[in-house]
Amino acid sequence: MRTNAPKKIDSIQFGLLSPEKIRKMSATRIITPDTYDEDGFPIEMGLMDPRLGVIEPGLRCKTCGQRVGRDGCPGHFGHIELAMPVIHVGYVKTILGILRATCRSCGHLQVDEKQKRALRRRYKSLKDSGQGTSGFAKEVISLARKSKKCPYCGRVNKNIELDKPTTFREEGHKMTPAEVREWLEKVSATEEDDLYLFGINPDVARPEWMVLTVLPVSPVTTRPSITLQTGERSEDDLTHKLVDTIRINQRLQENRDAGAPQLIVEDLWELIQYHITTYFDNQTAGIPPARHRSGRALKTLAQRLKGKEGRFRSNLSGKRVNFSARTVISPDPNLSINEVGVPIEMARELTVKVRVTPYNMEEVKELVMRGPVPLPPKGKVYLPGVNYIIRPDGRRIKVTDENAETATERVEVGAVVEKQLDDGDIVLFNRQPSLHRMSMMAHKVRVLPYKTFRMNLAVCPPYNADFDGDEMNLHVLQSEEAKGEAEVLMKVQENILSPRFGGVVIGAIHDHITGCFLLTYHNRVFDRDDAIRMLSAAGYHHYEVKGDMTGKEIFSIILPEGLNLDYRAQSCVNCETCRKEECPYDNYVVISDGVLEKGVIDEKSIGAFKGVILEHIGRRYGMDAARAFIDKVTKLGIAAITTTGFSTGIDDEDMPDEANMQIEEQLAKARDKIDQLIKAYNEGELEEIPGRSLEETLEMEIMRVTGRARDQMGEIAGHHLGMGNSAVIMAKSGARGSMLNLSQMAGCVGQQAVRGERIHRGYKERTLPHFKKGDLGARAKGFVSSNYKKGLNPTEYFFHSMGGREGLVDTAVRTSRSGYMQRRLINALENLKLENDGTVRTTYGDIIQFQYGEDGIDPAKSVRGEAVNIDQIVKEVL
Amino acid sequence: MHFNILKHELVPYFKVLSREEVEKLLSVYGISKGDLPKMVVTDPVSRAIGTREGDVVKIVRRSRTAGESVAYRLIVGTGMGDIRTLESDEED
Ligand SMILES: [Mg+2]
Ligand SMILES: [Zn+2]
Ligand SMILES: [Zn+2]
Ligand SMILES: [Zn+2]
Numbered sequence: 001m002r003t004n005a006p007k008k009i010d011s012i013q014f015g016l017l018s019p020e021k022i023r024k025m026s027a028t029r030i031i032t033p034d035t036y037d038e039d040g041f042p043i044e045m046g047l048m049d050p051r052l053g054v055i056e057p058g059l060r061c062k063t064c065g066q067r068v069g070r071d072g073c074p075g076h077f078g079h080i081e082l083a084m085p086v087i088h089v090g091y092v093k094t095i096l097g098i099l100r101a102t103c104r105s106c107g108h109l110q111v112d113e114k115q116k117r118a119l120r121r122r123y124k125s126l127k128d129s130g131q132g133t134s135g136f137a138k139e140v141i142s143l144a145r146k147s148k149k150c151p152y153c154g155r156v157n158k159n160i161e162l163d164k165p166t167t168f169r170e171e172g173h174k175m176t177p178a179e180v181r182e183w184l185e186k187v188s189a190t191e192e193d194d195l196y197l198f199g200i201n202p203d204v205a206r207p208e209w210m211v212l213t214v215l216p217v218s219p220v221t222t223r224p225s226i227t228l229q230t231g232e233r234s235e236d237d238l239t240h241k242l243v244d245t246i247r248i249n250q251r252l253q254e255n256r257d258a259g260a261p262q263l264i265v266e267d268l269w270e271l272i273q274y275h276i277t278t279y280f281d282n283q284t285a286g287i288p289p290a291r292h293r294s295g296r297a298l299k300t301l302a303q304r305l306k307g308k309e310g311r312f313r314s315n316l317s318g319k320r321v322n323f324s325a326r327t328v329i330s331p332d333p334n335l336s337i338n339e340v341g342v343p344i345e346m347a348r349e350l351t352v353k354v355r356v357t358p359y360n361m362e363e364v365k366e367l368v369m370r371g372p373v374p375l376p377p378k379g380k381v382y383l384p385g386v387n388y389i390i391r392p393d394g395r396r397i398k399v400t401d402e403n404a405e406t407a408t409e410r411v412e413v414g415a416v417v418e419k420q421l422d423d424g425d426i427v428l429f430n431r432q433p434s435l436h437r438m439s440m441m442a443h444k445v446r447v448l449p450y451k452t453f454r455m456n457l458a459v460c461p462p463y464n465a466d467f468d469g470d471e472m473n474l475h476v477l478q479s480e481e482a483k484g485e486a487e488v489l490m491k492v493q494e495n496i497l498s499p500r501f502g503g504v505v506i507g508a509i510h511d512h513i514t515g516c517f518l519l520t521y522h523n524r525v526f527d528r529d530d531a532i533r534m535l536s537a538a539g540y541h542h543y544e545v546k547g548d549m550t551g552k553e554i555f556s557i558i559l560p561e562g563l564n565l566d567y568r569a570q571s572c573v574n575c576e577t578c579r580k581e582e583c584p585y586d587n588y589v590v591i592s593d594g595v596l597e598k599g600v601i602d603e604k605s606i607g608a609f610k611g612v613i614l615e616h617i618g619r620r621y622g623m624d625a626a627r628a629f630i631d632k633v634t635k636l637g638i639a640a641i642t643t644t645g646f647s648t649g650i651d652d653e654d655m656p657d658e659a660n661m662q663i664e665e666q667l668a669k670a671r672d673k674i675d676q677l678i679k680a681y682n683e684g685e686l687e688e689i690p691g692r693s694l695e696e697t698l699e700m701e702i703m704r705v706t707g708r709a710r711d712q713m714g715e716i717a718g719h720h721l722g723m724g725n726s727a728v729i730m731a732k733s734g735a736r737g738s739m740l741n742l743s744q745m746a747g748c749v750g751q752q753a754v755r756g757e758r759i760h761r762g763y764k765e766r767t768l769p770h771f772k773k774g775d776l777g778a779r780a781k782g783f784v785s786s787n788y789k790k791g792l793n794p795t796e797y798f799f800h801s802m803g804g805r806e807g808l809v810d811t812a813v814r815t816s817r818s819g820y821m822q823r824r825l826i827n828a829l830e831n832l833k834l835e836n837d838g839t840v841r842t843t844y845g846d847i848i849q850f851q852y853g854e855d856g857i858d859p860a861k862s863v864r865g866e867a868v869n870i871d872q873i874v875k876e877v878l
Numbered sequence: 879m880h881f882n883i884l885k886h887e888l889v890p891y892f893k894v895l896s897r898e899e900v901e902k903l904l905s906v907y908g909i910s911k912g913d914l915p916k917m918v919v920t921d922p923v924s925r926a927i928g929t930r931e932g933d934v935v936k937i938v939r940r941s942r943t944a945g946e947s948v949a950y951r952l953i954v955g956t957g958m959g960d961i962r963t964l965e966s967d968e969e970d
Contacts, residue, residue, distance in 0.1 A: 122955070125931070125955065126955070837907065839907060841913075844913075845909060845913050846912075846913050846914075846915075847907065847909065847913055847914060847915060848915070849949075850907075850947075850948060850949050850950065851944070851947060851948075853943065854939075854941045854943055854944045854947040855941065855943040855944035855947070856944075857943065865943075867943070
């Protein structure tokens with residue numbers, strides 16, 4: 001009988017099944033390899049015997065008399081009596097160890113009495129001190145193996161080898177499973193009380209049970225046959241394997257009983273060993289996997305459990321869940337970072353459970369009255385309805401437009417109503433790969449028209465999301481407990497500060513940064529209309545603007561009062577001695593009492609991974625303030641960039657003729673320098689760098705020249721493309737792109753490399769047939785002197801592809817390898833818990849750290865890893 | 879040549895705790911000996927300071943974040959121990 005009473009598992013005992021146990025738990029012995037007769041009825045004592053359970057609904061099991069289904073028959077084991085014993089593949093390693101450590105004639109462990117006493121005591125002390133005994137058995141065996149002669153009967157020990165997967169050889173002579181079993185029985189008898197030294201608990205397992213004489217047949221419910229549309233039956237892979245086993249078992253029995261030649265019996269014996277081995281694991285090394293007629297390898301017991309698609313990883317550790325949704329994401333700057341836009345169609349399907357109490361009775365009744373597709377009030381696009389009522393007895397009533405009224409009467413205290421998703425409901429939002437905890441954060445729902453999830457752009461960085469077709473998952477929280485926990489721990493605003501480095505991971509990106517930069521750069525003045533429009537966009541609808549305002553004044557309005565900060569901006573040019581407040585480039589930010597006095601706002605101030613202001617507001621004013629600030633600053637940034645206007649195009653890479661001439665000149669110089677180096681090398685005048693060969697020295701020198709050439713191109717490009725250039729503005733403010741990108745587009749692409757060296761591979765003594773043999777010059781070895789805008793010539797293009805291919809391969813290899821590393825790391829750490837006393841312990845209570853991280857500091861609350869920022873505190877106090 | 883590893887700058891400070899100190903440590907954390915992190919008797923430091931199985935050592939390390947950090951380890955035998963030490967055990 002099945003009950004719902006909760007049970008606590010005290011312990012789980014693993015052991016081996018004895019032949020008697022297998023027979024005892026068997027509902028029937030299986031003797032015929034056939035499954036169904038001509039009329040489609042299962043054959044008695046066949047693999048589908050109705051005593052093994054039933055798979056068709058409605059039929060009754062012959063063993064327990066129940067039907068399949070929820071409270072019915074779970075299925076029952078059967079058994080096959082094997083004509084000859086067979087080795088169990090899962091235990092070959094253990095068997096091998098025991099054979100090597102014991103005497104074949106008397107079964108004794110090959111250690112003398114004294115050593116044995118020591119081993120017993122050793123085992124006891126390991127057990128008592130709470131240490132694992134898993135490695136112990138291995139060491140016992142390696143100790144016993146060293147014995148040349150049996151200390152008890154004097155038999156000379158022979159070398160035992162395992163011929164993979166299941167054949168044991170004694171000094172090269174093959175042992176049959178029957179002989180192995182006989183040996184193990186002997187061990188079992190003589191060492192009965194000391195079996196634990198081999199890692200075997202004699203209460204639940206015996207060595208000889210690792211050689212099968214009876215094979216359990218799994219219940220039909222674990223290997224149901226499927227009926228195709230044609231009425232043809234298709235059997236499960238396990239059934240196929242069992243059919244083979246029974247067939248060979250029968251032949252083996254007949255041949256043995258008829259006194260057939262030894263050779264034939266042995267062949268059949270090996271064949272049945274093969275079938276049983278593959279029945280357990282069809283990927284056993286050393287034997288070909290058993291195949292279906294179509295050529296597909298059979299999925300047997302081990303394959304059902306193992307690996308990513310196995311039972312553990314795909315059905316137990318993780319499963320498909322209800323109350324979840326997935327669709328494409330798209331941006332919506334009007335949402336707060338805490339919100340997520342959910343399509344109406346999804347909201348109608350996803351529900352939250354509302355329990356009926358005397359206090360919300362009327363509310364719920366009104367809700368149910370609406371039915372499943374209520375008409376939204378004027379001015380709105382959506383109104384949540386109710387899909388189901390779950391009555392106190394557990395019965396579910398589907399609410400339809402027709403029965404809404406009668407269903408309302410069914411609403412009673414204790415019932416639960418499944419209410420459609422509404423604005424403000426809390427959900428989890430997730431993007432794979434979930435590499436850190438910010439990959440799954442709690443958002444508040446906003447039900448919106450159209451078919452995509454909508455999100456604020458500032459949460460793209462932690463999810464690593466963009467909108468080129470990315471999809472995300474959403475999970476609706478059901479219990480009050482879960483909702484509360486998510487609200488406190490997982491809400492986006494609670495994750496602004498990352499535990500990874502104690503800085504922000506949520507913040508302005510791309511145009512937000514460009515916008516704020518343009519707003520504050522050169523302290524530009526905006527007329528009253530522009531100022532009002534920008535402030536209004538940032539949420540200051542009633543702010544009184546008296547006249548023209550500077551960008552810094554506008555930006556100051558969104559800063560909280562009492563904020564004091566000073567730091568170098570992203571665009572800081574790293575002067576030899578920083579003149580701080582007196583920075584001639586206005587790259588030193590000074591904020592005092594919430595007013596931006598000096599400096600320009602860029603990535604360093606508000607960016608997603610650097611944002612000093614965000615970080616400080618989060619720490620000083622709390623997460624609500626930080627959220628509000630991010631919402632405002634992104635909107636202000638967008639308003640600013642819309643006001644000033646901003647665009648970039650291919651002409652941003654146009655350079656004056658003068659610049660192009662300088663570039664040509666520098667390139668020619670670099671080429672000359674390389675030719676000189678080569679000449680010096682050929683004439684033997686090149687001086688070796690200590691520890692390098694002459695060739696290596698030449699390569700290094702040339703790489704240095706090409707590297708410097710590219711840097712010079714960058715300088716020339718940077719010099720001629722000033723802050724009037726959009727691409728430069730983006731690069732300098734940290735919004736997108738770098739000066740390197742720019743100089744590769746406008747100046748020259750530079751040296752291409754494979755494995756960190758100039759390109760050497762290709763034809764004999766040359767990279768391509770375009771060059772002379774032995775040419776060591778810049779062009780022949782992958783230097784690209786063209787730029788992306790001008791375009792590459794064919795050889796350059798080819799070398800560039802070589803370098804590019806290496807990059808692609810590297811990333812592909814890196815992601816798969818780091819993914820596996822991360823999996824192992826997480827498996828090792830997932831059970832650790834920080835206790836209230838500051839210790840880190842495993843679930844068993846073992847101490848891992850006496851003080852979390854040695855200093856007990858929560859990295860999310862640290863200042864970029866440090867417990868406190870003394871400078872900042874001093875500044876604030878003074 | 880003999881080299882005192884305890885003097886090496888990378889080796890932290892080790893001290894064997896007295897019975898009373900162990901009692902106190904266990905009661906502070908509410909644990910049994912087996913819950914402590916472990917260190918084998920054959921560890922070079924164990925040998926240098928002369929520990930026995932079942933001892934608890936206190937380790938004071940320099941820490942980049944906390945200045946000093948204190949940890950404790952239970953001294954345990956290796957997997958199955960050196961069979962010779964096992965035999966000599968029997969004699970006393
Ligand atoms: Mg994408
Ligand atoms: Zn049954
Ligand atoms: Zn013997
Ligand atoms: Zn500066």
